[in-house]
Structure formats: C-alpha cells, structure tokens
Amino acid sequence: MYPAFPDVLRAIRENLMRELMPELTTDYAREQATGTLLFIEHLLSRWDRAVETLREENDDLRRTLSHVDADAEAAGAREVVPRGETGERGRGAAGSGDELSAENRELRARLAAVVVSAPDGSVALRLAEGFMVRQLERELAAVAVGALTWE
Amino acid sequence: MRDRLAAFLSARIGAPVRVLDLARKSGGGSRETWLFDAEWEEDGQPRRRMLVLRRDPTASLLESEHSDREREFRLLQCLQGRGIPLPKVEWFERSPEWLERPFFIMERVPGIPTPPTFPSALDGALRERAARDFIDILACIHRLDWRKAGLEFLPGLDGDAPPAAVQLEAWRSLYVKERLAHEPLLDLALRRLAERLPDSDRVTLVHGDFRTGNYLIDETGRITAMLDWELAHLGDPMEDLGWACMEFWSGGGRACGLLEREELFRRYTEASGIQVDRDRVAFYELLGNVKMAIISMTGMRTLVEGRASDVVLSFVGFMIPRLLRAIATQLDVGR
Numbered sequence: 397m398y399p400a401f402p403d404v405l406r407a408i409r410e411n412l413m414r415e416l417m418p419e420l421t422t423d424y425a426r427e428q429a430t431g432t433l434l435f436i437e438h439l440l441s442r443w444d445r446a447v448e449t450l451r452e453e454n455d456d457l458r459r460t461l462s463h464v465d466a467d468a469e470a471a472g473a474r475e476v477v478p479r480g481e482t483g484e485r486g487r488g489a490a491g492s493g494d495e496l497s498a499e500n501r502e503l504r505a506r507l508a509a510v511v512v513s514a515p516d517g518s519v520a521l522r523l524a525e526g527f528m529v530r531q532l533e534r535e536l537a538a539v540a541v542g543a544l545t546w547e
Numbered sequence: 548m549r550d551r552l553a554a555f556l557s558a559r560i561g562a563p564v565r566v567l568d569l570a571r572k573s574g575g576g577s578r579e580t581w582l583f584d585a586e587w588e589e590d591g592q593p594r595r596r597m598l599v600l601r602r603d604p605t606a607s608l609l610e611s612e613h614s615d616r617e618r619e620f621r622l623l624q625c626l627q628g629r630g631i632p633l634p635k636v637e638w639f640e641r642s643p644e645w646l647e648r649p650f651f652i653m654e655r656v657p658g659i660p661t662p663p664t665f666p667s668a669l670d671g672a673l674r675e676r677a678a679r680d681f682i683d684i685l686a687c688i689h690r691l692d693w694r695k696a697g698l699e700f701l702p703g704l705d706g707d708a709p710p711a712a713v714q715l716e717a718w719r720s721l722y723v724k725e726r727l728a729h730e731p732l733l734d735l736a737l738r739r740l741a742e743r744l745p746d747s748d749r750v751t752l753v754h755g756d757f758r759t760g761n762y763l764i765d766e767t768g769r770i771t772a773m774l775d776w777e778l779a780h781l782g783d784p785m786e787d788l789g790w791a792c793m794e795f796w797s798g799g800g801r802a803c804g805l806l807e808r809e810e811l812f813r814r815y816t817e818a819s820g821i822q823v824d825r826d827r828v829a830f831y832e833l834l835g836n837v838k839m840a841i842i843s844m845t846g847m848r849t850l851v852e853g854r855a856s857d858v859v860l861s862f863v864g865f866m867i868p869r870l871l872r873a874i875a876t877q878l879d880v881g882r
Contacts, residue, residue, distance in 0.1 A: 424571040431858030501728040508729035512738055528732050529881035535868040 402440055409436045442538065449538060450496045453531060457503035460527040464510055467519045548646070552583070552600065555645040556652075559638055562587045573859065578616075578777075579604050582655060599634065602650035605855060617641060618700065619777045620651045625696050630687045632656075632680075632772050658763025658771035663796050665759045665804030669768075676768030678805040678814075681759075684773055685791075686819035689751040689784040698752060703780030709746045710782035711830060718838050725845045732871045732880065736837045739878055745827045747783035755779050757787040758796045759803035785824055788815065789831025794873045795839060795866070833877045840870040 399407070412433055420426045507524055514520035549566045556564040569583040581600040586593065603616060620639040627635060634653040641649045665674055693701075705713045719737050726733075755778030763772045791802050791811070798804035802811050812823040843863040849855040850864075875881060 422570060424573055427573040428858050431862065435858070435861055504729040504731065507731050508734045511731050511734045524731060525735070525880045528735070528875065532732070532868065532871055532875055532881075536872060539865045539868050 401443055405436055405440050405443070409433065409440070412436070447493050447496065449534060450493070450500060453534060454496060454500055454503055456527055456530055457500070457507060460523050461503065461506055461510075463523050464514075464520045467523070548581075549583075551646055555638075555640065556585050557587075560585075560587055562589065578602060597655035598637070599653050599655050600646075600650055601653070602646055603648040604857065605648070616649045616651060616777075619779070621700065622698065622776055622779055623653070625698055626691075629691060629696060631684055631691075632770060634772050634774070656763055656772040658765050660763055660774075661759055663758065663760035664798035665801075667799045667804065673764075673768035674805060677759075677762075677764055677770060680768075680770035681762070681803070681805055682811065682814045682818050684762075684770060685754075685757060685787060686815060686821075688754055688757075689787070689819050689821055691752050693750075693752045693781060696752075698781065701752070701779060701781050703753065703782040704750065709744055710750060710786070711744050711747065711827075711834075714780075714782060714786065714834060715740050715744065718834070718841055721845065722837075722841045725841065725848050727844065727848055727851060730840070730844075730867075730871070732874050732878075733837060733840060735880070736833060736874050736878060740830065740834055740837070743830055745783075745785075745824075745830050747785070747827070748824075749784065749821070750781050751784045753780055753782040753784065753786050755787070756790070758791050758793075759805060760796070783827060783831070784819075784821055785827035786831040786834075788812070788823065789828045789833075790835040792828060792832050793835045793839070794876075795836065795870060829877070833874065836870050836873045836877070840867055840874070843867050843870065 412429060417426065417429050417433075420429055507527065510520050510524050514524065549569050552569070553564050553566045556566070564585050564587045567584040567586055569581060572580045572582060579600075579602045581602070582597075583600065584595055584597055586595045588594065601616075617639055620636050623633055623636040626633055634656045636651060636653040639649075639651040640646070643649075665677060693699075702717075703710055703713055715737070722733060722737070754773070754776065756775050757773075761773065761775040762770045763774065765771050788811070792808055796803045800807060802808050805811075806814075812825075812828075815821070816823055843866050846855075846860040846863040847867075850860045
C-alpha cells in the first residue's frame with residue numbers, strides 16, 4: 397500500500413492551506429502560496445489525462461505528417477517533410493512522459509518545416525493548419541481545468 | 548536585504564539611512580519589486596521618502612537585450628518633465644556588490660495598480676477618466692521629439708529597414724533561442740508577418756507595453772504614473788495601438804477594458820494629430836500576440852530549467868493557448 401499520486405497532491409494542498417498559509421506573515425508570501433494552491437488544484441484535475449493528451453497530440457502529428465508525405469509523393473515532389481534524427485516515421489512507440497515529450501519536439505519541428513516552406517494554398521499547409529486547430533482545442537481544454545485565470 | 552539596502556542608500560546619500568516597511572510585491576514577471584521608506588537626517592532635520600526598488604530576478608520573463616535595466620533608467624531620466632506621469636528615478640546600480648543583482652530605485656508615486664484588463668466592476672466615470680489619461684499619455688509619448696529628448700540610444704532602428712522589420716527580427720530571434728519546442732502557429736504567424744511587413748510614415752518613441760496593468764490610478768481614475776518601460780524603443784506609433792488592442796487585455800468589448808477600439812482610434816487621432824492606419828495596427832496586433840506568446844515561453848523556460856521559482860512564471864504558461872487562439876483568429880486558420 398502506498399499513497400496514490402492524487403492522494404499526495406491532496407495532502408500537499410491540505411498542508412499548505414491549513415499549516416503553512418496561516419503562518420505566513422507578508423502579503424507577498426500569501427500571494428505566492430495562493431498561486432501554488434491554484435496549481436495544485438489544476439494538477440489534481442488534470443494529472444491522470446496528461447500523458448494521454450500528449451500521446452494523442454503525437455498521434456495526430458504523425459498522421460498529419462504522413463498525409464503531407466503522401467500528398468507530396470502523389471504529386472511527384474521530393475520529400476517535403478525532413479526526417480527526424482532517428483530517420484523513422486510513424487514510430488509511435490514512445491511510452492514514458494519523457495519519451496513522448498522528446499518525440500513531440502521532433503514531430504513539431506518537422507511540422508514547422510512544412511509550415512515555413514509549403515506554398516500558400518497547398519494541401520500540405522492546409523493539413524498543417526488542420527493540426528493547429530485540433531491542437532489548439534486540446535490545449536484550451538487543458539488550461540481550462542481548475543481556477544486559473546489571468547485576472 | 549534591509550541592511551544591505553540601507554548600506555547602499557547611506558553611501559549614496561552620505562548619511563546613515565534607515566530602511567522601514569520593506570515589503571516585496573507580487574506581479575511584474577520581469578523583475579522584483581520592493582516597496583520601502585527611507586529615513587535619514589539632513590541638516591539636522593529628519594527626512595523620509597517613499598521609494599521603490601526594482602531588482603533583476605535570478606531569471607525572468609524576458610531575458611534578453613529587450614529589457615536592459617540601465618537603458619530603462621536612462622530613458623526615465625530623459626522623460627522627466629515632458630508631460631508623461633512617471634516616477635522620478637533616483638539611483639541605478641549594476642554592481643552585484645550591494646544587492647547581488649542590478650537594480651534601480653525610484654520614488655513611490657501615489658496610486659494603485661490595476662489588473663491587465665480594467666475591472667468592469669469599477670464605476671464608469673472612473674473608467675472614462677482613466678481612458679482619457681490613457682489616450683493623452685499615449686499621444687504625449689508619440690508626439691515627443693525623441694531626438695531633442697536625447698533618446699537616440701534606444702533600440703528599434705536599423706538603417707533603412709522599416710521599424711516593423713526590426714521588431715519582427717528581434718522577436719523571431721528570441722523565439723528561436725527560447726522555445727522549448729516549435730509552436731506551429733507561431734511559425735505560421737512569423738511567416739505571415741514577414742510577408743506583410745508595413746512601412747511607417749514616422750518614427751516615434753514606442754512604450755512597447757502600453758496597456759492597462761502598467762499604470763497606477765488614484766481614487767478618481769486619474770493615471771498617476773505610467774510604468775514598465777523596459778520594452779521601450781523607437782519605432783512605429785501604431786505598434787502601441789496594436790498592443791493595446793490585443794484581445795488578451797480586452798474586456799467588455801473594450802480595448803484594455805477602457806474603451807471601444809474605434810473610439811480609441813478617434814480620440815487618439817484627436818489627441819496626437821496622428822492618423823490611425825488600421826492595417827498597420829492589425830499587423831502590430833498580430834505581432835503583439837506573437838510577442839506575448841514568446842515572452843510567456845521565455846518565462847516557462849526559466850521555470851522548466853529550474854532557474855526561477857516565482858509562481859507568476861508558472862501562470863504565463865497558461866496564457867499561451869489564449870494567445871494562440873487570438874493568432875489563429877487573426878490568420879483565419881481553421882476557417
């Protein structure tokens with residue numbers, strides 16, 4: 397038996413709220429602690445979906461890049477999407493959060509290469525924009541969790 | 548901190564100084580802000596001054612030549628007595644000998660800060676008063692004869708290149724340097740901006756962060772001081788308008804929560820005599836969203852790399868999707 401991830405987060409939150417915050421004596425310290433509390437609430441709401449969300453993004457990136465390649469090949473153009481460091485495409489084998497993040501950086505760099513070089517009105521640019529729209533929806537949903545606002 | 552600050556002030560004033568009520572304030576992701584009173588004797592009489600210390604943080608939202616402390620200090624000195632409400636700056640110190648990091652000290656102006664959008668709950672008359680001052684101050688900045696004011700040291704001009712090109716290149720370079728990963732929407736925005744570079748019919752002083760949240764108001768809504776001049780440069784006056792019009796600061800359909808965009812343009816032209824070019828404003832509004840996203844990325848990077856711990860830097864990461872949404876709208880992505 398060991399405490400699960402959300403249990404630890406809840407324990408930290410309770411400790412911060414009940415033990416530490418009442419002892420804080422300056423406005424600055426209280427404001428910082430309140431900010432930290434908001435982040436703990438956010439993590440509690442989102443932690444269990446974080447890895448899956450990243451995996452979903454990477455899958456989408458791979459699909460998008462493979463459609464860009466297919467379009468380029470059909471048009472007889474030379475490859476428009478540079479291969480990553482590994483030279484692999486459609487790998488999709490990354491498992492841990494760190495591996496997924498590394499793969500994400502590589503896939504994003506490859507899509508960026510399409511964005512900066514594809515001609516206006518091209519299928520490749522339209523495919524890249526399609527990914528941007530879907531990704532933006534994912535990111536807006538992720539940050540909408542919890543009570544974090546700019547004001 | 549208190550003792551070291553007192554030692555610095557004593558050395559500068561030439562008399563033993565006591566530092567009282569020293570308190571750090573939250574906000575301002577690019578530097579630390581401390582309020583305090585200084586007390587000493589002068590000609591046998593007690594003197595007390597309310598002051599503000601602004602010190603470089605260990606790491607910040609903006610870590611680049613974009614935010615040079617000494618340049619900001621010098622600018623504030625040059626702008627004294629030119630009709631812009633400002634705090635009087637007193638001392639700048641680059642040496643780590645006193646407070647470990649560069650800092651400057653300025654007078655504390657009466658007034659309270661506002662959030663980045665003027666609060667809609669506040670009285671309409673208060674908002675109208677703030678809006679009037681907001682426009683007058685912006686007009687004053689853009690009408691200023693920057694050569695006569697000795698502001699040639701400010702960045703922003705590069706030979707015959709349009710000011711927009713200088714700004715775009717500066718922020719593009721920062722994006723390349725600071726990104727944790729490519730953000731395809733930013734790559735697309737930078738491409739579109741490069742394709743749409745406008746020229747400018749004049750060069751003026753540009754505040755660079757002219758918006759609600761960067762001024763103090765009194766109980767009547769009057770703006771008592773315009774703050775945060777670290778991004779000031781020479782350039783296109785439409786840049787400040789584009790920044791102020793960003794959806795990010797808007798509230799209740801009003802730019803910066805103060806007044807509607809067309810009303811802002813009309814009253815700005817009345818106050819400044821400068822015609823508003825809506826295409827250029829749109830360019831700088833898009834660049835503004837890109838710039839704010841890059842600033843947020845810089846903040847995230849300092850946090851991810853363990854160089855900073857201010858909780859404000861964590862908040863900025865949550866801003867990025869909102870900025871990207873505004874960019875997508877401006878670029879018609881997904882329509």
